[in-house]
Amino acid sequence: MRPASTNAKLSASGFHHIALRARDYEKSLAFYTEGLGFTLAHSWGEGEKRIALLDMGDGNYVELFASAPGQCPPPGEEPASPWPYFHLALRSTDVDADIEKVRALGCPITVEPKSVDVNGKTIRVGFFLGPNGEVLEFFANDEL
DSSP: OOOOOSSSSSOOSSSSEEEEEEESHHHHHIIIIIITTOEEEEEEOOGGGOOOEOOOSSSSSEEEOOOOOTOOOOSSSSSSOOOSOOEEEEEEOOOHHHHHHHTTTTTOOOEEEEEEETTEEEEEEEEOOTTTOEEEEEEOOOOO
């Protein structure tokens, strides 16, 4: 059972999932499960309508959608309309080691691990691209 919400405005609040449309569903599914260690919680649909709900390890999910031709821009091309998704941050206890793991998977590293001061708190971050060009971040800090 999930802890009670601390949000005074909504009956239940908190992160559940982010949805990503995959250019290559099988490659993306393998990246998130075999590469990053997410587990397949549920899957449904067939062909271009396949969907997988992948548990990040703590009950938060990435929902991965297959795509039909033309639904995703070709690699390196900007989408016709801006995507509101900026990046997905994954909690980490060792950003440097995790960046090396995704580097070994062939992921382009867009920001090498670095420490950043945020209002007197030091965070450690590193950014990389997933198989669909999605921007992912490893984020380490005990307080935030």
